[in-house]
Amino acid sequence: MTGVAREPGERRAELADALARVRERIADACAAAGRAEDEVTLIAVTKTFPASDVRLLAGLGLTEVGENRDQEARPKAAECADLPLTWHFVGALQTNKARAVAGYADVVHSVDRSRLVRALSDAAVRAGRTLRCLVQVSLDEDVPDQERGRSGAVPKAVPALADEIAGADGLELGGVMAVAPLGADPLPAFTRLAAVAAEVRRAHPGAAVVSAGMSGDLEQAIACGATHLRVGTALLGGRRAIVR
Template structure:
């Protein structure tokens, strides 16, 4: 395992987990493999070859690794923790990264996240919507958000149940600073294609229902679903954005 080095990145250290850094050549190989798998899944689904964008989930990835991935063509990166986003984004500010916040967001961390993230993918409760709106209104701007839905029903996952989503969308009409670009979910914790695809199909069908009902300020173009273990199945069920970490940066180590 190497230290995380670099003229502007040396100060960053994760508190509990790290990833083993890989060479630029290995990073390039992994990125190419994931991109090829995305294209193959899109074509299998009868969709255009670039039907799903790649977001690199960079939790505990060294800033130097993020920089290398950027130089290899990656532009979207997602962080799960406000403190990591706050630590990494400034030292990578010379890059045109589009940062997404993809983890559970506490209301007391909203200010830090809004400073750097272009998109919050984990909007899951009225209190968070209210706090985001309050700060955005003060700053005179809007924010793209995805509503997080727990389609698997697993208690370890955050997000609204599918049945709760329509009422939540009614509440979001109060917050015009929040532009609801789409829905987000995590697939079930199982290597079962049929079960995973049912969960992803549930999110797709929910998105289509919401579109038909025509909620204000909710274009709902995006479905963020699928990670390293299940992203091809998510694409087959309509994903437009896949969040890949382990398949590119490698596993996190205790």
């Protein structure tokens, strides 16, 4: 049940059980795809859940944490600064938030335009940090702009944007990210993403990250070569209205 206070031991057991189930799904999907489990990194998307859950997950060995809102991510990262975590910013990012995000994020998954590349580069240099950046790819490019459910650069624009990231001070090109189109079979979309990722790797062999797959479609993402999964609900339960 969401919104109900739990004792730490009860919540830890709940998270441990959910993590075991997700890891079992990953293992089964990797076996079906002929891939090794260690090729896939699990990111816990802790949107609307408290820092105490991040600490419990870290104690269970899961130290890759994703957030999609700066106003929530920044204080949570500060509260967990003593933990050896990798913070992934996975949501749509406004340029005026680039400096704040550059202060705590290690990886930014949602780079979809040149202006954001420049803003993140300036922010990273100011902060004395290196940000790993992924190009967010739109997989519903055939849908009219006003009907699109996801952000992202259209596939034909991705190589140039990847080049910009690779050449920007303070940034490192990590690869690509995408979210499957709303209400559609994710397999064709993730197949298109795999082709875009391969094109990026031909120009930038080190950009091997393919961030794709969430609670409902991680199996299809793994089948299409995803290296990073962004899982929230399957790990933490239904979203809460307020962080506590």
